Amino acid sequence: MARKSWIQREKKRQKLEQKYHLIRRSSKNEISKVAEMSEKWKIHGKLQSPPRNSAPTRLHRRCLATGSARANYRHFELSGHILREMVHTCLLPGATRSSW
CATH class of the missing domain: 1.10.287 (Helix Hairpins)
Incomplete structure (x- = not known):
C-alpha cells in the first residue's frame, strides 16, 4: 500500500x-x-x-487497489502483484494463469 x-x-x-x-x-x-x-x-x-x-x-500511473506507482499494467490499471492475485482467484476474465 x-x-x-x-x-x-x-x-x-x-x-x-x-x-x-x-x-x-x-x-x-x-x-x-x-x-x-x-x-x-x-x-x-x-x-x-x-x-x-x-x-x-x-x-505517474498508480494502481487502483494499492496506489503503488511501480509495475502498473495500463490495460488493467493494476500493479503486477495485485494483477497476479486477481488472475489466480479468477477475478479477471480472459487472463491466463501462470505459476512459477
Whole structure:
C-alpha cells in the first residue's frame, strides 16, 4: 500500500496539470509558429512560468487497489502483484494463469 500522502500529492499534480494544460499547449503552438529566436525565448519563458508540478511528465500511473506507482499494467490499471492475485482467484476474465 502506498503512503496516503503520495497518493494525495499525485492527485494534486493531476489537478495542476489540468489547470495549466491550455497554457502549455498554446505556448507550444506559438513557439512552432514564430521564426525569430528572440521571440521563441520570450515564449519559452512563459512556458516555464507555470509550476513544475503542472508538467504532464511529472504524473505517474498508480494502481487502483494499492496506489503503488511501480509495475502498473495500463490495460488493467493494476500493479503486477495485485494483477497476479486477481488472475489466480479468477477475478479477471480472459487472463491466463501462470505459476512459477
